[in-house]
Amino acid sequence: MAASLVTTAVLLPDIVVRQILLRLPPEPWRLPRAALVCKRWRNIVREAHFRRQYRARHSGRRAPVLGVFYNDDVPAAPACRFITSGCARDLALSPAGGLDRPRLLPWPRCPARRQVLPSRLGPRLR
Amino acid sequence: MAAPESGDGNNGAARMVTLISSDNTRFEVEAAAASLSQTLQLTILDGGGGGGDGIPLPNVDSATLSKVLEYCIKHAPAAANGGAPNATAVDRAELERFDNEFVNIDQSVLYSLIMAAHNLEIEGLQSLVAKKVADMIKGKSPMEIRRTLGFPDPTPEEQAEMNAHMLEYGWAYE
Numbered sequence: 542m543a544a545s546l547v548t549t550a551v552l553l554p555d556i557v558v559r560q561i562l563l564r565l566p567p568e569p570w571r572l573p574r575a576a577l578v579c580k581r582w583r584n585i586v587r588e589a590h591f592r593r594q595y596r597a598r599h600s601g602r603r604a605p606v607l608g609v610f611y612n613d614d615v616p617a618a619p620a621c622r623f624i625t626s627g628c629a630r631d632l633a634l635s636p637a638g639g640l641d642r643p644r645l646l647p648w649p650r651c652p653a654r655r656q657v658l659p660s661r662l663g664p665r666l667r
Numbered sequence: 668m669a670a671p672e673s674g675d676g677n678n679g680a681a682r683m684v685t686l687i688s689s690d691n692t693r694f695e696v697e698a699a700a701a702s703l704s705q706t707l708q709l710t711i712l713d714g715g716g717g718g719g720d721g722i723p724l725p726n727v728d729s730a731t732l733s734k735v736l737e738y739c740i741k742h743a744p745a746a747a748n749g750g751a752p753n754a755t756a757v758d759r760a761e762l763e764r765f766d767n768e769f770v771n772i773d774q775s776v777l778y779s780l781i782m783a784a785h786n787l788e789i790e791g792l793q794s795l796v797a798k799k800v801a802d803m804i805k806g807k808s809p810m811e812i813r814r815t816l817g818f819p820d821p822t823p824e825e826q827a828e829m830n831a832h833m834l835e836y837g838w839a840y841e
Contacts, residue, residue: 549774549778549817549818550778550800550816550817550818551816551817551819552778553778553781554785557781557785557797560793560794560797561797561800561801563797564794564797564798564801565801565805574807574808574809574812575809575812576832577829577832577833578809578812578813579818579821580825583832
């Protein structure tokens with residue numbers, strides 16, 4: 542009898558938690574939120590295997606294009622621009638996390654917006 | 668004994684098996700329904716569970732098992748048809764309605780069901796209950812998820828860790 546006395550989700554085994562998290566809809570903010578719930582969930586969300594499964598499961602839906610990089614090759618001031626696509630639900634790359642670690646941050650709602658980034662952040666286009 | 672194993676019970680009475688819950692309640696169900704459980708399927712194919720024997724399920728109590736069997740009995744005919752081919756839209760809508768109502772239950776029952784579906788490896792039920800929990804937490808903040816799912820309040824250590832991650836993922840809080 543004791544075996545079925547699972548009264549909170551805390552006691553669910555990893556394999557079951559994976560099944561639950563795999564079924565979260567594939568918007569970019571879902572997994573980070575789930576990752577904050579507790580350490581165990583965080584470790585699951587971090588698993589490469591889990592993320593492959595999650596991607597495979599939702600592959601029918603295309604990953605949102607957050608925006609595109611392009612180079613402004615003005616010799617005097619080379620810069621790479623990042624243009625948000627507007628379909629990114631207000632998320633955009635921002636250099637706020639330090640120039641080596643651009644991060645997704647909320648962006649004011651607008652159809653498209655430009656952000657000049659140091660050229661080493663973006664791919665060099667020829 | 669000479670009966671061909673291939674007969675799916677369409678001629679005459681369907682084959683029945685007995686399952687015994689952890690609290691010693693006996694449940695007699697059609698083999699086809701019990702066979703939705705991958706765990707039980709082999710035993711049943713081997714001829715187990717018939718007669719006076721019964722298959723003991725030490726991990727599942729009677730309340731949970733009766734709920735599990737309710738699901739299996741409802742889904743067995745569709746599963747026997749290989750899922751879809753002859754299923755009409757009406758049948759499928761009916762199953763969907765059943766599923767929705769089926770998981771409209773107390774959380775403690777839901778968790779017992781999740782564990783039973785996991786232990787008995789009933790794929791459709793595993794999927795159904797996992798989806799239910801995913802639906803319960805989607806759109807919620809991490810703290811709301813913790814509360815919804817009955818996590819205890821975070822320890823200071825956990826709280827500190829959440830705060831640290833907030834710095835990185837703060838946007839997810841809106």
